[in-house]
Amino acid sequence: MFPTTPRDSDAWDEDVSREIARSAPGRSAAGFPAGDRHEDELGDDEDFEEEVRFVPVRRQLSIAIAGFAGLLGTGLILGAQTSGPDARLPYAIVVLGVQALFVLAFTMAIRPPAAGVVAGVCVAAAVVADYLAVTTRPASMLPLVYVLAAAFVTALIGQAVRARDRLQLRDSLGGTFVIVFGVLCFSLLLVLTRRPIGAQAMLVCLSAVGVSLLLAHVIDAIFPKPRIAPQVPRGATGVIVGAMIGTLTSAALGSVLVLPFTPAKGAIIGFVIAGIAGLVDLAVNFSEAGRSMAGDAPTFWVARHMQGPLGAFALSLPATYLLTVFMLS
Structure with a gap:
């Protein structure tokens, strides 16, 4: 029942040590704590390398973005230079188109709760802001501030209707404001065309x-x-x-x-x-x-x-x- 030779004694001690290591809670089979570096070193390194990965620069994509930025700037500049006291409607239509692109891009990226409601409120606010920017006398930024406040509050109310959206409302305040604010910033182009x-x-x-x-x-x-x-x-x-x-x-x-x-x-x-x-x-x-x-x-x-x-x-x-x-x- 008990070991009688030195070889049997060593084997018995090794078996007992292994059983103790296995039965000890929170310890690995080698006797180290379960989360110790000796056990998880390789896995941690792989997770870290996967998380911080190197994203290559895509040259054709960079050229395409540069072209879009150049075309956008050229269109806005030429529209502003050709906009006169009796010809602001065409430029207002151009600005509204850019605002619609902004709503599309940032709503899809930020993904606020009730995204459809937020997008609809932003488009409606853009139409109202563009109209006020063209018609208000004297030309001022103040009416756009009122539209911004009303649109932001309306978007928040729309996000608070459904319980699922209300759970995300607090975390989405900043993103919702960025979308509303950015859309109405383009209306300043119409205000500036009316200044000397x-x-x-x-x-x-x-x-x-x-x-x-x-x-x-x-x-x-x-x-x-x-x-x-x-x-x-x-x-x-x-x-x-x-x-x-x-x-x-x-x-x-x-x-x-x-x-x-x-x-x-x-x-x-x-x-x-x-x-x-x-x-x-x-x-x-x-x-x-x-x-x-x-x-x-x-x-x-x-x-x-x-x-x-x-x-x-x-x-x-x-x-x-x-x-x-x-x-x-």
Whole structure:
């Protein structure tokens, strides 16, 4: 019953030790704690490598985004320059089309609760805001603020109708506000066309945005280094050079336009506007990377790639309006 030889004694001790290790709660068969590095080291490394994966830059996609940004800026600039006191309706239709694209792209990306309600409220608010921007006398941003508040409250009420949507309401406040705010920012284009130097100010600011975004994505297609983050297919060189050339473009336009424009004022305006546009465009890429890492379903590819330029133009317009009012009036 008991071991009688040294060999039998060693084997018996080894069996007893193995049984104790197996029966001890929270310990592995080797005697280490269950979550110890000795047991899970390989699996942790594989999970970490899978989570922080390197996303390559797709050159053709970067060129396509650059082209979309250039076309969007060109369309908005030409529409503003051809808009007159008796010919604002065609430009208002162009702006409404851009607003519809913004609603489509950001609603599909952010996915707020009751997304259909939010999209419908935003489109209706865009129509009302565009009408007020064209007809209100004197031309002012204040009516758009009222529309923004009413649209945001209406969207929240629509999200609170169903119990399933109410559970997500608190977490979606920021995303819902971004959608409503961005849509109504485009209505500022119509307000600026009615100000004495608004068309020239839009030429300077929208040129800075369009040039900075176009060059940033073209450079990403050629030289996407140094990478800003492994998960974000953007390079710091493109962002910085794009903002610098956008500023230079504004300074050059400021030197050829009539007073109150000067090269210095053009450079200051371009620096602010191009910087905002570049940061918004980059923030969209980080948001998409965050959704991918969280395991969320990817946004529809067309909406995903329109987000950056649309968001950059939209969120640079409040600064454009304020700089026009306080620096150039």
